[in-house]
Amino acid sequence: MKQPLLLLASLSFAFSVYADNHNIDSFSKAKRLLEKQVYYDNKITLYCNAQFDYQKHVMPPAGFNTTKYVKRSKKVEWEHVVPAENFGRTFVEWREGDSACISSKGKAFKGRRCAEKTNKEYRYMQADMFNLYPAIGSVNALRKNYNFTMLPAEQNSFGSCAMKINNRKAEPPVTSRGRIARTYLYMEQNYQHYHMSQSQQKLMNAWDKMYPVDDWECQRAERIAKLQGNKNEIVESRCLISGKI
Template sequence: MKKLLIFLIFSVAIAVFVFAAEQQKGNTEINSFSKSKKFLDKVIYGDEKVRKTFYCGCSYDRKQKVIAEGCSYFDAKNHSRSKRVEWEHIVPAAAFGGQLKEWKDGDPQCVDSKGKRFKGRNCASKMNKQFQFMQADMYNLVPAIGKVNADRSNFDYGEIPGEERAYGNCDFEIKNNTAEPRESIRGDIARTYFYMDSAYPGFGIVNDKNRKMLEAWDKADPVDEWECKRAAEIEKIQKNQNLILKERCNKRI
């Protein structure tokens, strides 16, 4: 009986250790959004073969200028942000930062050069350490045409009836505060949401409103070679594994 009890205690201890070891960890390596953007630009997306915008699949050069030739995107008004690439948060910064005290109410140290107090993302970026790491998490950052990034804003993803195109042949629609991406990146989006939700619990990133849709997107658009390679390269720099992608990519091998 005593041996059985010892065995059970030992087994439970091992199980707890394995569970703890496999818990998803977030970014604790890079707390600068600017630094993350530089790593992404120079290292992760340094090869011109993978230098494509996330939503429209357009090529861009080393100066982050969109290459018009062969690009499905079109802007009749020729906005300046249509010509450049910006780094987009798949899970919007407002989805997690908007719940923080510094974002909602500001902080005594959030005062500009004219003595005016400020709040929102700028204050959270300055004062909240967790937010600094979250907004710099490279697993959640992708290159996007600036105008598309601006129009997406912090809208949730969803599926929109019809195919009203506002960006030429780029399969990206926005309507009623909802953004619909092309089918070939929906799985990437879903898995990013799952990662962020498990890496930073308590923010409700995956919730009753979006869970079923994200699960369907994950299933319909499985991981591909680039998604797995990108995750492996980010892990080298950011030092934390993306367990969501690790599981999917191991099954793909």
């Protein structure tokens, strides 16, 4: 019985190694590919369903408003649905820095800049296109690295856009919850540097069941898989069950 078990373990290890992004380690390149080869015919933001164009100009929905980061509300940005800080701080370079992280003025630095400079595994995670979605810049800025949850019924934070942010928590609109959930599940499944809390896992599993995949989510996953060289097995399995692929 030992040999089959060893074989199974080896296959499982091989799958885990190649299930994540090991092709694109540039955040800038990932954004360019998303703009030109994934979202070229579906230029709609994740949270507010706002249209954007090739110059990254956003056309917010009627009734959208914000009192902070007003200039950024005019541009689309690529948001890490699982925030970069939430997995980045598991890297020692992010927390403590590295001997290579010295500025031109001789000052040591750490955080995202250091992790990006010195750790390729971090760069792969940061550039994973399955975790990147277009968002109105001000929404991206105000969401920060806050976890998603269900907030009390109250006025939306952005007028007609049903995105809520309060007390360092965020509640996304119904239309985006399924995609968010399957992104979180993908990131945890494929990267040892990211783990959800028990409460976050419960919420994402619930959203995954409550808000099924649509045609665009399946098409998006297929396009990214061809460019990035790995699949989002979570999304693919839901698309197969639903008959969308």
